[in-house]
Amino acid sequence: MSKDKKRIKRRCKKTLDVIITYCILIIVAFIFFFPCLWLILASFSKSGSIYSFDGFFPKEYGLDAFITLFTDTVMYNYQRWFLNTLFIASCSCILGTLLTILTAYCMSRFRFKSRKAMMKTTLVLGMFPSFMGTIAVYLIMTQFHLVNQMWGLILIYSAQAPMGYMVQKGFFDTIPYSIDEAARIDGASNFEIFRKFILPMSKPMLVYTALTSFTWPWSDFILPKMLLQDKNLYTVAVGLMSLGETEFARFAAGSIIIAIPIIILYFCLVKYMINGMSAGAVKE
Amino acid sequence: MKKNLVALITHFCVISGLLISFGALSLVDLSSNEEQSKFTGELEKNVTIRVLENDTAKETGYLKELLDAFNEAYKDYGIEAKDANMDQYTDLETGGPYGYGPDVLYQANDAIMKYVSGRHILPLPIEELECYEHTSSKAFDAYKYKMNDQTYYFGVPVNIQQPLLFYRKDLLPSDWKEKWDKDNNDVPDMVEYWSSLYSYSKEIVDNSSRQKFGYMKSLNDGYFASGYFFSYGGYVFGGEDENDVYDIGFSKNDSYLGGRIIRQLASVMNLECTEDTITRNSYSRLAQGTYFATMTTPDVYSLFIKELTNQYIKEGLSKEEASNKAKENLIVKDVPLLPKSGDLLDQEGPTIKMKVMGGVNGYAISSYTKAPNASLEFVKFATSYSMIKKRAQMLSISPSREDVSKEEGGLNDMIYENLNNGDIYVMPSVRELAQVWTPLQTFCAQLADDVLNNKGKFETDESIKDGLKNVDQQIYDAIHTLNS
Numbered sequence: 001m002s003k004d005k006k007r008i009k010r011r012c013k014k015t016l017d018v019i020i021t022y023c024i025l026i027i028v029a030f031i032f033f034f035p036c037l038w039l040i041l042a043s044f045s046k047s048g049s050i051y052s053f054d055g056f057f058p059k060e061y062g063l064d065a066f067i068t069l070f071t072d073t074v075m076y077n078y079q080r081w082f083l084n085t086l087f088i089a090s091c092s093c094i095l096g097t098l099l100t101i102l103t104a105y106c107m108s109r110f111r112f113k114s115r116k117a118m119m120k121t122t123l124v125l126g127m128f129p130s131f132m133g134t135i136a137v138y139l140i141m142t143q144f145h146l147v148n149q150m151w152g153l154i155l156i157y158s159a160q161a162p163m164g165y166m167v168q169k170g171f172f173d174t175i176p177y178s179i180d181e182a183a184r185i186d187g188a189s190n191f192e193i194f195r196k197f198i199l200p201m202s203k204p205m206l207v208y209t210a211l212t213s214f215t216w217p218w219s220d221f222i223l224p225k226m227l228l229q230d231k232n233l234y235t236v237a238v239g240l241m242s243l244g245e246t247e248f249a250r251f252a253a254g255s256i257i258i259a260i261p262i263i264i265l266y267f268c269l270v271k272y273m274i275n276g277m278s279a280g281a282v283k284e
Numbered sequence: 285m286k287k288n289l290v291a292l293i294t295h296f297c298v299i300s301g302l303l304i305s306f307g308a309l310s311l312v313d314l315s316s317n318e319e320q321s322k323f324t325g326e327l328e329k330n331v332t333i334r335v336l337e338n339d340t341a342k343e344t345g346y347l348k349e350l351l352d353a354f355n356e357a358y359k360d361y362g363i364e365a366k367d368a369n370m371d372q373y374t375d376l377e378t379g380g381p382y383g384y385g386p387d388v389l390y391q392a393n394d395a396i397m398k399y400v401s402g403r404h405i406l407p408l409p410i411e412e413l414e415c416y417e418h419t420s421s422k423a424f425d426a427y428k429y430k431m432n433d434q435t436y437y438f439g440v441p442v443n444i445q446q447p448l449l450f451y452r453k454d455l456l457p458s459d460w461k462e463k464w465d466k467d468n469n470d471v472p473d474m475v476e477y478w479s480s481l482y483s484y485s486k487e488i489v490d491n492s493s494r495q496k497f498g499y500m501k502s503l504n505d506g507y508f509a510s511g512y513f514f515s516y517g518g519y520v521f522g523g524e525d526e527n528d529v530y531d532i533g534f535s536k537n538d539s540y541l542g543g544r545i546i547r548q549l550a551s552v553m554n555l556e557c558t559e560d561t562i563t564r565n566s567y568s569r570l571a572q573g574t575y576f577a578t579m580t581t582p583d584v585y586s587l588f589i590k591e592l593t594n595q596y597i598k599e600g601l602s603k604e605e606a607s608n609k610a611k612e613n614l615i616v617k618d619v620p621l622l623p624k625s626g627d628l629l630d631q632e633g634p635t636i637k638m639k640v641m642g643g644v645n646g647y648a649i650s651s652y653t654k655a656p657n658a659s660l661e662f663v664k665f666a667t668s669y670s671m672i673k674k675r676a677q678m679l680s681i682s683p684s685r686e687d688v689s690k691e692e693g694g695l696n697d698m699i700y701e702n703l704n705n706g707d708i709y710v711m712p713s714v715r716e717l718a719q720v721w722t723p724l725q726t727f728c729a730q731l732a733d734d735v736l737n738n739k740g741k742f743e744t745d746e747s748i749k750d751g752l753k754n755v756d757q758q759i760y761d762a763i764h765t766l767n768s
Contacts, residue, residue, distance in 0.1 A: 047594065051565035052572065060598075075343055142382035229384055231369045242371060244339075245564050246587055 043252035065249035081239035096161030096213035104168030207272035330362035336386035387653040393426035397713035407436035423684035441684035446642035451577035482628040485552040504729035511640040512542030535752035541626025543748035550732035642708035723758035
């Protein structure tokens with residue numbers, strides 16, 4: 001009797017625990033999801049102005065903001081901003097991934113003078129927020145005539161990407177060194193070992209690195225705002241900020257559209273991402 | 285021996301330093317004349333001029349017409365003007381020195397004149413321009429800069445800006461002619477006198493349980509609120525040219541009466557008047573009929589029309605009908621008259637004209653341009669009679685050219701006269717103006733908040749006077765601490 005009571009009590013406790021956990025999760029999810037929901041609804045607002053809402057939500061719904069976003073391009077050329085952002089993010093992603101992976105591989109596999117010092121320096125430098133150097137970056141870019149050039153931005157994003165090589169290095173550290181030795185005995189050069197053995201085994205890490213290298217330029221505001229002055233070169237983040245006071249629905253619609261590719265990418269590659277993040281986290 | 289050598293080297297360094305400094309200073313003295321001599325009259329050939337214009341000029345298609353007309357007229361010289369395609373508020377100081385700024389820029393006088401101390405813009409030979417004789421000298425004064433007893437002009441005026449009253453004609457009471465036209469001049473009292481506008485606003489607020497409002501404006505906005513202080517003797521900077529940054533005058537004369545007016549106006553508004561919400565929502569709220577009137581500058585006229593047209597379309601009218609009705613019902617007029625007593629409850633006493641803060645928008649030429657003569661030619665072309673007339677018609681601006689403003693008549697003529705009569709206090713063209721806004725904004729917000737939250741801090745005239753003295757002191761400290 002007492003055993004049954006205990007079992008029932010334990011089961012009740014477990015059920016209650018699950019219910020409370022779910023309630024908390026639902027509340028937290030709602031808190032995080034609500035701003036997104038509000039933005040989505042605002043983008044479908046027919047009036048366009050935030051001040052015509054009935055309380056918190058639009059009074060009337062329509063696709064007007066999305067239509068204007070793609071048709072009214074005299075002042076705000078969203079398509080061009082989108083293509084600019086895609087170009088900058090894609091190029092930065094390719095170059096940044098390449099540089100990060102190579103840096104991480106070098107730091108993991110090779111032993112050279114001041115390796116430790118370099119690792120420590122990059123670790124310390126990585127602790128400072130990147131916007132600290134914006135004025136210096138601007139001045140340097142003016143000297144290289146790279147202001148108002150998309151390649152200027154790509155260069156900065158790509159050059160800064162290897163600063164966060166630690167996760168990738170952690171991953172390479174988990175790959176047994178004996179693989180390298182076996183390949184070397186068979187006559188493989190360092191580059192061949194990297195290309196033919198290490199890279200195929202690093203697929204999750206490559207995806208993770210590529211995604212993080214893509215998302216930063218995709219949503220960054222500070223650097224493009226500082227370096228791109230020609231409206232035809234604006235990225236979506238800078239362009240949306242330049243919208244007029246009465247264009248809130250257009251702003252919301254633009255924000256929704258820019259989020260779509262990144263959401264799709266995340267859903268498609270989430271498996272690799274989790275593998276990549278966990279693989280680089282521990283050293284076996 | 286060693287000591288002597290050190291002393292000699294130090295001596296040499298000091299002398300060199302002094303020579304370099306004085307050399308540089310003498311260069312500085314000369315530079316304004318030298319800069320002006322860049323305008324030789326000989327047009328540079330096969331050059332492209334980048335023109336920074338405002339968004340409204342682009343939106344309405346005026347900029348395209350201007351560029352096309354200029355390019356057609358100067359195609360034989362190989363001069364081409366094109367849109368700089370930058371943010372309208374682009375700071376020349378940031379990109380200009382590195383070659384990324386525009387050659388010609390169109391901005392407000394305070395924005396343009398802040399470039400003078402850094403020598404980012406060129407002094408212009410204004411007498412050579414066709415518009416010189418036809419443009420108000422007061423408008424040119426906004427671009428005046430005195431250096432070594434010589435006067436230089438750094439901009440060419442195009443457009444006079446002043447706050448105006450925007451109201452919905454269809455929201456007037458049907459019996460306004462009987463009840464709200466005490467002087468029988470066919471102008472509703474509520475748009476002619478601040479005291480009547482206050483009474484009407486109070487009536488609307490009381491009858492709608494604070495759901496609808498009469499006059500609504502962000503009272504914390506120093507640009508618009510400063511007019512109440514100016515009307516009773518206050519000023520920003522004193523001195524002959526109103527540029528003396530050691531004499532700050534928001535608390536001078538009877539300016540406290542302006543503070544009283546702000547408090548009374550706040551009582552018929554809501555808490556949103558203490559921040560910027562009303563400035564942003566007035567377009568849609570006026571269209572919805574939640575507000576009856578607001579005060580703003582004429583350059584945003586098209587935004588009000590757009591919102592009102594959309595509202596009428598929602599109510600079932602066709603696009604054309606809605607647009608016509610919006611233009612018919614949205615009335616823009618000069619700001620109402622203030623009671624001389626500084627009390628909005630005083631309906632019968634004498635009134636005074638409200639002195640408002642305004643500005644003069646115009647063209648300036650970047651010091652970094654490679655084609656100063658071609659740029660000057662562009663400014664000449666853009667400020668010619670035909671282009672200014674076109675600009676006034678397409679952009680609904682108030683031209684600073686007398687001939688155009690007289691010909692256009694109505695509001696244009698009225699604004700031109702307001703400038704000449706001194707009813708527009710043109711924003712001082714000094715960099716220090718930037719330090720004025722925050723203390724003024726904070727004080728105006730406090731005045732409004734005091735009424736709406738029954739704090740009772742500024743109920744007496746003495747407390748308002750003290751508050752204004754504090755504003756002056758804060759501005760003074762900000763200017764002179766930052767400059768020291």
